[in-house]
Amino acid sequence: MGVNTRTPRAGFLVTLLRRGAPAMATATSELDDRIADPSPIAALRRMRRMAGPVDVTVQDNLLLRATRYVAMVPLLYRIIAVLGALAAFYADGGSSPVVPVVAVLCVGLNVFGLRWLLRSAPFRNGNAARLLLLDVVFTVAAYLVVAAVVPPSSFAAAMQVPGKELLGGIALLTLALGIGYGAGLLVLSIPLAMLAWLFNSGVFNVKQGFTALGTMLGVLLTATGALVLLGLGTRLALAYGIRHGRLAERARQHRTLHDTVLQTLESMALPGAGDADQQLTELRRIARAQALEVRQMLETSQRESDEEAARxxxxxxxxxxxxxxxxxxxxxxxxxxxxxxxxxxxxxxxxxxxxxxxxxxxxxxxxxxxxxxxxxxxxxxxxxxxxxxxxxxxxxxxxxxxxxxxxxxxxxxxxxxxxxxxxxxxxxxxxxxxxxx
Known part of the structure; x- marks a missing residue:
């Protein structure tokens, strides 16, 4: 039996939707030169090229570390939205002591998440997965606790506090893990809303499970759209940078040839003064100087001297x-x-x-x-x-x-x-x- 040595490949867009922002670490693989072609083409055709195949085994470490900052957006949203919901709760006449405690815990958890993202320690996927799981468990627990303790008269206003945390959680999972996880939390929110209504009123109301479905679906689609635009934009920027890097390197090589070899050849072609022996001596001197410069250039391109760089x-x-x-x-x-x-x-x-x-x-x-x-x-x-x-x-x-x-x-x-x-x-x-x- 033969061994399968084929490189695992998948469409970049599909990989992005399935894995979330970390899939952008594969954006450097299988880059088609036509992606950054400046020639005018239809927008959908260029997008299809950007969404083309990638090697899913490629993991650019710098991109992988950078993608974690995408999670900062839903975390910041939840801090602002939860505080806003808490202010609206008090403005509506709410007085439950549990609601501000839950709000403080929500804000604290999100602040911890921001600090964790911004720390200088190495990023580990296992730790990130555990924190996301903790986030989901806390969000569900906060949702049910608030529903169980607030009076029915304050139910709608009070549920906005854990509700904002839940909305941000859908966006967070979509960006960090992929659309499947965000959609999974959205589906979980339906029976969760039914249970919350049951805990508060003692009546199991199926209709209440779908009251916020439109808002949650909008958050899921918005996060998915942001993920797609960010991923495709990153891939286009990488292709553009690589293309211009190649052009810059080609121009540098042309300059090097012009400033060394071509200069020597032109000097040799100029009519010289004096006899043939003098001209030959001069040509040897020029060739020797140019050979020394080319050698220094080659050595410098491989290892820049610290002493020279410090001058x-x-x-x-x-x-x-x-x-x-x-x-x-x-x-x-x-x-x-x-x-x-x-x-x-x-x-x-x-x-x-x-x-x-x-x-x-x-x-x-x-x-x-x-x-x-x-x-x-x-x-x-x-x-x-x-x-x-x-x-x-x-x-x-x-x-x-x-x-x-x-x-x-x-x-x-x-x-x-x-x-x-x-x-x-x-x-x-x-x-x-x-x-x-």
């Missing part, structure tokens, strides 16, 4: 100036005093890499081997200005070069900053990199 922006730019000096460009660095906590690491690296590309453009196309780099705080952020007095170019006739549009402008934009390139023939080039705090 402030000034030290990063000083190291960049030394690097460019080895390639033949003399960079004068003028630094204003900056707060070391001004920019985070991602934004510092974006500025450094964009500055490197601007300086290489000067070396390749500027007709000069000197550049001034000024760093200062400006407009609530940090500005780095790279200025040369080379040949410059006509901005109106400049082709959309990858070096400026991607290696400089896009790199700054991805980190939340902006870049401006100003140049004119015979007046050199000025590149301004600005990054907010």
């Amino acid at each position: 402030p922006l000034g030290e990063k730019l000083t190291a960049l100036a030394a690097e460019m000096a080895r390639e033949g460009l003399r960079a004068q660095l003028v630094m204003a005093e900056l707060d070391e906590e001004t920019l985070d690491e991602v934004r510092q690296v974006a500025i450094r890499d964009a500055a490197r590309e601007a300086m290489r453009n000067t070396l390749k196309h500027g007709g000069t081997d000197q550049v001034v780099v000024r760093v200062a705080e400006e407009d609530g952020g940090v500005a780095v200005v790279i200025r040369d007095h080379g040949t410059g170019f006509d901005e109106s006739h400049r082709p959309a070069g990858f070096g400026i549009s991607e290696s400089i402008t896009a790199r700054l934009a991805e980190a939340g900053g902006r870049a401006r390139v100003e140049s004119s023939p015979g007046s050199g080039t000025r590149v301004t990199l600005w990054m907010p705090r």
Whole structure:
């Protein structure tokens, strides 16, 4: 007999309805690239894609931990609704001492539930199931106790207190465990209402079991709709993030190739001065420098050096100036005093890499081997200005070069900053990199 190795798969929407919010932990599996396709399509078709198959064995731990916060909504609702029902009970002339005690216990239980959800301890499904069972038992007991002790004249107003707890319980079970559990509590509420009427009046009234059925059904449908929208929205957001992550990674790889291998090849293709031996020596120097940079890039992508990550922006730019000096460009660095906590690491690296590309453009196309780099705080952020007095170019006739549009402008934009390139023939080039705090 063969062993069944097929991956358990089910529709995401069906899994969500059966298991509740924790099923969103499977949302990362079997993601169809077409889900986040920006091309206009019919809404129902996109929703069908989002509701498509998932691997039910996949459990993303971060998503699993995050889904517990969905239960905060019905808990908060019950606290507010129970207190409101208690105020209405007193406004209606109620005086039973049991009703406020039950209200306090309801509020206390929900506050405990909120604190339990917000604690930093690991989340365990077994503990959550026991707490939900305790919640249902308490709700049923509170419903019957209030019915048994309040006078018939205050019955309707008094039952609103445990009734709000029961309504919130239907929403809580639907979100936390699935529509089956919420529907189960709704069905249980029918005989529960009949018993409550029997305890209070001594008459078993079947009709009373269905008086609140419409309200409870509305709560069940509302919680189910919220669960579906939250689940499908989460899956769409994940697909959208993955798609843009891939595009960002592709752009990063393109920039890396442009800033390393392509730069070397273009330098080799430029006509050189001097004899063949000198040109060959220069090409070897460039190739050696580029090989070293590619090796450092590969090593950094696998394991970022703690020492490098801890360097402030000034030290990063000083190291960049030394690097460019080895390639033949003399960079004068003028630094204003900056707060070391001004920019985070991602934004510092974006500025450094964009500055490197601007300086290489000067070396390749500027007709000069000197550049001034000024760093200062400006407009609530940090500005780095790279200025040369080379040949410059006509901005109106400049082709959309990858070096400026991607290696400089896009790199700054991805980190939340902006870049401006100003140049004119015979007046050199000025590149301004600005990054907010």
